[in-house]
Every structure is written in structure tokens, then in C-alpha cells.
Amino acid sequence: MDFALSEEHRLLTETARRVGETYGLDYWRQKDEAKAYPEEFWRAICEAGLAGAMLPEEYGGSGLGMVETAIIIEELCAAGAGATLAQIFMLNPIFGGVAISKYGSDEMKRAWLPKLCSGEMTFSMGLTEPDAGSNSLEMRSFAKRDGNGWRLDGRKIWITGLPQADKILVVARTIPLENTPKRSHGISLFMIDVDREGLSHSAIDKLGTNTLPSSSVFFDSVRIEPEELIGRENEGWSALLDVLNTERIVTTSGLLGAGRLAIRLAVDYALDRKVFGSRNIGSYQGLQFPLAQHWAELECVRMMNFKAAWLFDCGQPFGSESNAAKLIASQAASNVIEQAMQVMGGMGYAKEMHVERLWRDARLFRFAPVSEEMILNYIAIAELGLPKGY
Template structure:
């Protein structure tokens, strides 16, 4: 197993580092306070080719892999953004790029992938429902066959980035569950215009990730043509899992970057702050050990995440690795941000030291996009072979 970074990757990471630092902590504090989408940094990311990193060259991308993208996301989030920037990668290179590149038609690839690469086409995905939550197979959103396509009706919740998106990936049932047939049968994916007639949405007031609003989405007989189907009708469940497991990988990359940023802020403060004498507080093991513990956890999550990304790039199963990496990273990143606040004392509660924003944003990812309890369920049954509990 080779852990070396290639010269090409070093150049990409340097570009990502420069962008991340150019739009640093103060930029994100202002965007968070104003609840504004980070258009400027996203356009810079697109201009640098990072958004289209995994897109084939014929559609305007770089034709590289998920390992390359994961490394760049870490560096970008480490520069000041924290974990909220990784959500923009979920929306566009994953919900848009992975979905279309793997399962979209040739026409859809030609129409949408160049826009993803240059930033002119943005995406969201409508999956979660109020009465289903993590149990996506219990969704009640239905797509009914009509002349030339489908009519989609239902309600979704906690859908990120709707207002900033041009396209929405909608997950719906095209066939209802039947006795003797797996519940995974009957799920289908549609890529439609966000502004299409019948789609409405309202924002949810929330604790963090203010630069990306989350919404309740209402679908009232929304028309989707046959050309807007992603993958196969009724066979969308395994295709959806590929998209969601890639979502885990970019989430983890952002969390690893967030943890590194939080540790840097804590260490910088602990080196300078002196109380009860002339020694900096960073010399005390009571502060050192919790930070060291988080560093070790983040490094473990990082390596496991890169293994998951490498497996994806090589066409190997990657679900166990991507889920386990996300579990460790979400706990470590939110813990690192909270420990940074603790190191800073009262100043950690101040917006000017940035740690509180990192904590607010990172805390989300202990239960989203999949909760740590559901990841432990997955590991218990798939990796340990224990009987299913639900």
C-alpha cells in the first residue's frame, strides 16, 4: 500500500491550500453571520478545476479520482471553512457529478456536467422525509407514470442548498412495496429543474451551517420526463447507495480538515496564553492530552477515508470503510472543536475566535448525513455478522 503523494497531487493540494487560505476564517465568519451562500469560494474552486476533478475530460473535468478530491477537500476546509464547505461538494460533485457520471444518460452528461465543472450548474438532493428519516425505504413520495414521463408527489425535509441549486435529484417510489419482494425494489431517481412547477420549499431555522440553508420541500405532481431518470426505474436503490457512500467520503474529508483547523486554533492559543505564572497553558498535560487524542482519531479517520476513496476509484466495495471513517471523523472533529473552545475558556465562546462556528457546524455530522447509531448498526450486522436489531 503506497501512502506517497504524487507530484501532481502536491500541486493540486497547494492550489487548494491557497484558495482555502484566501477565503479564510474571517470570510466564513461573515458568510455565517449573513447566512449567505459562499459563491466566491465556490467559483474559485470551479475555476481551479477542483469541482470537476472526478468528471471525465470530455465533459470539462480533469478525469481524476475520489482520492484526489478527498485530499483537496481536506485542504480547503482546513484553511478556514470547516465542515460546511464539504456540504457544497456533497451537493455538486456528488449529488450532481457522481449521480450523472455513473448513471446519467449520455445526453444528460453532455448537458449538465460541463456546467458542474464551471460552476454554472448547481445541485441539491431530495431524499429524507418527515416520517421516514434514516429509514429511506419507508419513503412515501411517489412517482406515477403519465404520458411521456412521471408525476412526483410528496414531502421532503432537511434538504440542503435548495435555493442555490439549479437541479434537484429527487428520490421517489415508482413501485409500492409488495409481499415477497424486497423493499429496496421500486426506488427511482429523477434529476429535475429546481424551479419546476410544483416544487416549493421553506427554510428551517437551525443551529449552524448557516451558509447552506436546509429546507422542507413540497412536491405537488412535479413532472419528470423519461429523459430525466437517473439509472433504472425501480432499480435505483443500489445506485443511491453509491451516491450516499461517496457523500460519506466528502463529509469525512471536510471533518478531517475541520478537526485539523480546530486543533491549530487551540494549539496557537495554548502556546501564547499564560496564567498562574510565566508558563503557557499549552505546557500542561491536562490540555495536551485531549488535543493529542483528537489528533490520533482524526489521523485514523483520514487514512480509513482515503482507503474508502481508493476502493471507489478501483471499483471495489467501499461502504464499510466510508461509514466507519465518517463515524470516527464526526466524533473527533466535533470533539476537537469543543476542546478548542475549552482551551480558550471564555474566548472560545466568542465568535471572534472562530471555534464556536466550527463546533456548531461539525456537530451536525454526528447525526447527518447518517447518524452514528445507524453506522454502528451497519457495522454490527455487515462487518460483525450480528442479527439485525431493527
């Protein structure tokens, strides 16, 4: 067991940090206030060769792994972006890249993966539904056979980055739930154009993650061509779980970066701020101990996240590890960001100090992309052998 980073890892770390610091905190504050997509930043990530780190070299990627992707995301988020940037990696290298590279046709790989790596093509994913939520097996979006293709009807909610996307990975039933031998059967994945007749969407006004819009999406007899099927018809559930468990690693990396950034901002403020005499407030144990505690928690999360990423790269099961890392990361990041606000006192509430944005954005990940409660359900069943209670 070797915990040392290789020279390649160090180069990736330095590259990601350099890209992140080129834009920095003020860039993200301005984007957040304008509710604007960070197009320039994503383009810079692609130009640096970071977007396709885990995708095959023959399609424009670097042929590396999830460990390297986790390193890249954490450094980019720690440099100023905060947790939200991880969502762009979810949309593109995960929902687009993993889905296509593992389950797409050769034609899809040749046509789309190079454009994903270069930033010419961006992706979104349509899974969550208003009446299903975490219980995805209850989804009602239905793709009915129409000649050699399908016609899709239904609705999705909380779909990220759709207005900027070229393609959306849509999860839909292709056999009615009541007609399947088991609930996980009869689900299919499709990669379709966002700009397509019958597909419409409307924005959701929300608390944070303002640089990536969230939308309600409506499908009204949307035509799906046969070549847009990802994987095998009616057997998409296992492929979907593979993609979603990978998403946990990406989320955790973003939260680690946000937590590190919050500690840095809090420490910088504490070393500069003086009250009740000449000593800076960083000398008070009442401020030191909570920050030290959160640093320790984040370090433990990193080890579990690297383990999950390593298991993924080795082709071994990684669901419990990726979920456990995400569970503790979301709690630790939220807590340390709030502690950073506390260190700053009233100034922590001011936008110019940046931590209020980190706080708003990180709060999402206590219940997304999977809630704490559903993670605990998973661990109780998969690791403790307890009966399913829902």
C-alpha cells in the same frame, strides 16, 4: 502499499490550501452571521479546477479520483471553512456529478457535467422524508406514470442548498411499497429543475451550517419528463447507495479539515496566552495531552478514509470503510473542537475566535448524513455477521 503523496497530490494540496486561505476565517464568520451562501468561494473552487477533480476530462473534469477529491476537500476545510464546505461537494460533484457520470444518459453528461465543473450549474438532492428519516425504504413520495413521463407528489425535509440549486436529484417510489416483491424495488431517481411548477420549499431555522440553507420541499403534481430519469426505472436503490456511500468519504474529509483547523486555532492560542506567570498555557500537559490524543485520532481517520477512497477508485466495495471513517471522524472532530473551546476558556465562546462556528457546524455530522447508530447497525450486520435488529 504506498502511503507517499505523489507530486500531483502535493500540487492539489497546495492549490486547495491557497484557495482556502484566500478567503480564510473572517470570510466564513461573516457568511455564517449573514446566513449567506458562499457563492464567491465556490466560484473560486471551480475556477481552480477543483470542483470537477473526479469527473471525466471529456466533460470538463480532471479525470482524477476520490482520493484526490478527499485531499482537496480536507485542505479547503482546514484553511478556514470547517466541515460545512464538504456539503457543497456533496451537492455538486457527488449528488450531481457521481449520479450523472455513472448513471445518467450521454445527453445529460454532455449538457450538465461541463456546467457543474465550471460552476454554472449547481445541484441538490431530495431523499429524506418527515415520516421515514433513516428508513429511506419507507419513503412515500410517489411518481405516477403520466403519458411518457411521471407526476410527482410528496414531501422531503432537510434538503440542503435548494434555493441556490438549478437541479435536484429526487428519490421517489414508482411502484407502491405494498406492491413490490422487496422493499428496495420500485424506487427511481430523477434529476429535475428546481424552478418547476408544483415544486415549493420553505426554510428550516437551525443551529448551524448557516451558509447552506436547509428546506422542507413539497411536490404537488410535479411533471417529470422521460429524459430526466437517472438510471433504470424502479431499480434506483443500488445506484442511490453507491452515491450515498461516496458521500461518507466527502463528509469525513470535511470533518478532518475542521478537526485540523480546531487544533491549529487551539495551539496558536495556547502559545500566545500566559497565566500564572511567564509561561504560556501550551506548556501545561493538561492542555497538551487532549490535543495530542485528538491529533492521533484524526490521523487514524485519514488513513481509513484514504482506504475507502482508494477502494472506490479501484471499483471495489468500500461501504464498511467509508462508514467506519465517518463514524470516528464525526466523534473526533466534535471532541477536538470542543477541546479547542476549552483551551480558550471564555474566549472560546466568542465568535471572533471562530471555534464556536466549527462546533455548531460539526455537531450536525454526528447524525447526518447518516447517524452513528445506523453506521453501527451496518457494521454489525455486514462485518460481524450479526442479525438485523430493526
